[in-house]
Amino acid sequence: MIATQGLTMRFPRVTALDDLTVAVEPGVVGLVGANGAGKSTLIRILLGLQPPSAGHATVLGLDIAREGVQIREQVGFMPEFDCLPPDVSATEFVVHMARMCGLPPTAARERAADTLRHVGLYEERYRPIGGYSTGMKQRVKLAQALVHDPKLVFLDEPTNGLDPAGRDEMLELIRRIGAEFGISVLVTSHLLGELERICDHVVIIDGGKLLRSQAVEAYTAASGMLTVEVEEGRDLLGQRLYDQGVSVHPEGRFLVIDIAGESTYDLIRDGVADLGLRLVRLEQRRHHIEEVFATSHTAQPPQPGQAQPAAVGAYGQPPPPAMPGQPTAPAQPDASGQPQPPQDSSATGPQGAPR
């Protein structure tokens, strides 16, 4: 769908893209990077709107240097910035954009009505855009990107400015564009977690350089850790497993346990049974895409199946004296001398990275 070789974009004070070589197949593809990572620059170059300083790229097999017009005929574009005229209705605007793409008047009106319905704008489509909410404006931008029935759409930060419910609706729309209409999607975001839900493949760039490009399953492969939840007695179980040499730490309501072979499962089962606890959950943890950023600047990225080093939790401290009759991990005094509850790593992500 898209292939770049050594794509570089130098502005006077910054290199927005730095020798970027990447290829992605059709499907819903996420392009992720922090603000300023070079996402919008890459989209402008792929649309043939801006020549790169160096390198080559093709989109749908078309050369960005020579075939920009053909690319833009086949690719829809939802820009990040606010670009809508305030005093016309969504219907008028989307019909106009369809006409600009070469559709005859009747077909343009029909396509505009269909597309606006798909994106969830109904009666409001006859009102001036200036009175729309951010969510409605994002839908209009999406509709104009789809109205000429493109093979591929570039969606630049489509969830920007939306509240959580609006974000979920937009993500569902994007998922449907790929799954139901068969249109390939390149969607940018600086929020990794949201792309994990809808993308087949995620490309991560950082400072204009390629950090990773792989299928979502490769990012979220099962880790070598288990999440265990019991109704009550989390620390009883945690302490017992720790005393048995299991690498375990508390995280929120859960215990996170490194799998050291089949015996780990047996120890958990026996612990739950012997202590008379009620087991709510025992499942293998999956990696989150966020871990790529947590690990990329420090160490090798996590490989599928490779256990993460356990965060230090209450059971990872030097073994506390097991006090007979003391059911939970010992309270730690703080600076004021007040006892504190057992340390909990739930405020940090894997490897202690802030969530």
Ligand SMILES: Nc1ncnc2c1ncn2[C@@H]1O[C@H](COP(=O)(O)OP(=O)(O)OP(=O)(O)O)[C@@H](O)[C@H]1O
């Ligand atoms: N026309 C330009 N002239 C000079 N610098 C530019 C220009 N366009 C982009 N840049 C710079 O290039 C870098 C990448 O910008 P770009 O907009 O591509 O990032 P982005 O990943 O899309 O970020 P955001 O999510 O904030 O839009 C930034 O440092 C930006 O300031």
